[in-house]
Amino acid sequence: MTIAEILDESTxxxxxxxxxxxxxxxxxxxxxxxxxTERDRLLPDEVIEALHASGLAKLANQRxxxxxxxxxxxxxxxxxEIARGSASLGWIYSITSFHxxxxxxxxxxxxxxxxxxxxxxxxxxxxxxVGRIERVSDGYLVSGEWRFASGIEWSGWVSVGxxxxxxxxxxxxxxxxxxxxxxxxxxxxxxxLGLRGTASRAVKxxxxxxxxxxxxxxGRIAGxxxxxxxxxxxxxxxxxxxxxQGLAVTTAVTGIAQRVIxxxxxxxxxxxxxxxxxxxxxxxxxxxxxxASAGTQWDALWALAQKYAQEGWxxxxxxxxxxxxxxxxxxFSWRAYIARSSVELSDELYLxxxxxxxxxxxxxxxxxxxxxxxxxHVGTDRGDAYTSRGRVAMGFPGHPFH
Numbered sequence: 043m044t045i046a047e048i049l050d051e052s053t054x055x056x057x058x059x060x061x062x063x064x065x066x067x068x069x070x071x072x073x074x075x076x077x078x079t080e081r082d083r084l085l086p087d088e089v090i091e092a093l094h095a096s097g098l099a100k101l102a103n104q105r106x107x108x109x110x111x112x113x114x115x116x117x118x119x120x121x122x123e124i125a126r127g128s129a130s131l132g133w134i135y136s137i138t139s140f141h142x143x144x145x146x147x148x149x150x151x152x153x154x155x156x157x158x159x160x161x162x163x164x165x166x167x168x169x170x171x172v173g174r175i176e177r178v179s180d181g182y183l184v185s186g187e188w189r190f191a192s193g194i195e196w197s198g199w200v201s202v203g204x205x206x207x208x209x210x211x212x213x214x215x216x217x218x219x220x221x222x223x224x225x226x227x228x229x230x231x232x233x234x235l236g237l238r239g240t241a242s243r244a245v246k247x248x249x250x251x252x253x254x255x256x257x258x259x260x261g262r263i264a265g266x267x268x269x270x271x272x273x274x275x276x277x278x279x280x281x282x283x284x285x286x287q288g289l290a291v292t293t294a295v296t297g298i299a300q301r302v303i304x305x306x307x308x309x310x311x312x313x314x315x316x317x318x319x320x321x322x323x324x325x326x327x328x329x330x331x332x333x334a335s336a337g338t339q340w341d342a343l344w345a346l347a348q349k350y351a352q353e354g355w356x357x358x359x360x361x362x363x364x365x366x367x368x369x370x371x372x373x374f375s376w377r378a379y380i381a382r383s384s385v386e387l388s389d390e391l392y393l394x395x396x397x398x399x400x401x402x403x404x405x406x407x408x409x410x411x412x413x414x415x416x417x418x419h420v421g422t423d424r425g426d427a428y429t430s431r432g433r434v435a436m437g438f439p440g441h442p443f444h
Contacts, residue, residue, distance in 0.1 A: 058116060064096045065120045069127015069297075072239075076128070076408065079239040083232055085130055090196050093131065094162055098124070102139040102278070104146055107153075107161045111278050114285070114351035118293055122344075125297025126304075129412035130239030132294040137192045140290035141165040141201075146272045146279055147263045151255040152220060156199050163198035166191045166223075168245065169260070171216045173204030181253040182206060184219045189231065192242040198223050200245055201258070209254035220256040221247065236408075236415030277358040282365055284444065285354035288377040291421040296340075296347055298413045299384035303336050305405045306391040313396060323396075332394040336387040343383040350376050367440055371431040374444035378427035385417040 072079070072089045079085055093099050101117055103109025112120075117139055125132020142165065145153060156163060168188035176183040188202045201218040208217065229244040263269050264283050273279045310333070313323035323329050350373060357365060365373075392399060392410045399406040420426075421443065430441035 061120050062123050065123035068096050069124045072128030072131040083238045084241045085239040103142040107157045114355050118351045121293035122297040125294040126301045129298045130237050132297050133237055133240050134193045136290045136293040138164045143286055148258045149255045164193050164196050165199045166194040166197040167201040169203045171203040171205050175204040175206040183249045184252050185248050187246040189244045190242045191245045192240050194243055195241045208259045209257055215261050218258045218260055219252045236411035280358035281354045291419040292377050292380045295381050295384035295416045299388055302388045302391055302409045336391050339387045343380045347380050367434050370444045371434040371440040374427040375431040377422050378424040381417045381422035382424050385413050388413045
């Protein structure tokens with residue numbers, strides 16, 4: 043049964059259950075290979091092949107390319123379940139899902155270039171507009187180096203950011219330039235605290251020619267005006283840009299934090315209190331308090347994540363393509379809260395887990411590193427998010443990223 047067929051089942055509950063079963067199996071496969079992943083700083087081929095076989099990598103893609111056009115709530119729930127098993131795989135799923143979502147707004151010729159010969163291909167990207175761009179006849183010469191290209195090792199294409207005049211003319215703004223993976227050089231700089239398996243390496247090009255149809259003005263889809271007929275056809279492509287981008291960078295942390303709670307519970311049930319012969323750590327009020335506090339915090343952040351996805355979807359279904367500055371700032375603050383709360387509850391449980399969690403191979407040590415790596419994305423920066431919401435409330439412009 044294909045992903046699209048699952049979502050066509052008569053009950054959404056059944057459909058979601060099937061998808062979550064696939065996500066759970068996928069996550070646990072990746073968890074079983076975590077030592078290899080950490081050592082190689084790369085998810086094993088077996089895991090990536092299983093991701094493709096599950097169909098979950100295509101949930102946010104158009105049905106004409108074999109996708110499912112799934113709603114944000116489904117994307118969130120599936121991503122949480124994958125990340126609960128593997129932070130790195132959950133990150134790859136969420137980031138590449140966002141890439142396939144916004145591909146629907148690009149030119150037909152570009153979509154044919156990317157998906158025509160391989161509808162299952164993944165797309166890596168790096169949005170930072172740091173490229174050196176030269177306008178030439180019928181296209182651009184693109185040079186530069188971009189870091190954090192998550193999924194580049196398994197992608198057929200990569201898009202990179204730069205400032206230039208759009209192909210149709212007008213003021214220079216941020217464009218995304220699409221290149222076949224074979225035309226870029228990958229530099230292995232991914233020696234990191236966490237999310238090691240994502241292999242989010244740097245990419246470099248020098249005067250690579252990008253034809254006009256492979257240059258995409260990202261700002262064009264920030265509002266309703268430039269989204270084209272796809273937004274008329276399906277509400278998924280009326281969901282605000284930053285709502286979808288926010289899902290990509292917050293989904294993984296919720297699953298990691300959930301796994302932290304589970305692993306802390308399992309470790310604590312077996313742990314003996316060395317300074318109190320015969321006493322079990324699970325009997326300690328401090329351990330019980332830490333677990334209850336973390337569980338309650340996770341319940342709150344997960345409820346907010348679900349509300350975030352649902353409100354974005356409801357607005358799209360109702361045709362509210364553009365949201366107010368107040369709403370944009372609110373959602374930015376929600377993303378920051380979800381990410382920071384996930385990190386904070388993980389920190390508290392790690393500190394309560396005992397000295398054995400210091401060692402490589404201990405599940406809580408790896409989860410501690412992964413949640414911190416996922417929590418530092420610029421899209422969830424608490425300082426920018428909270429001050430933006432406060433500025434808007436006081437009548438000032440908010441942060442441009444909100």
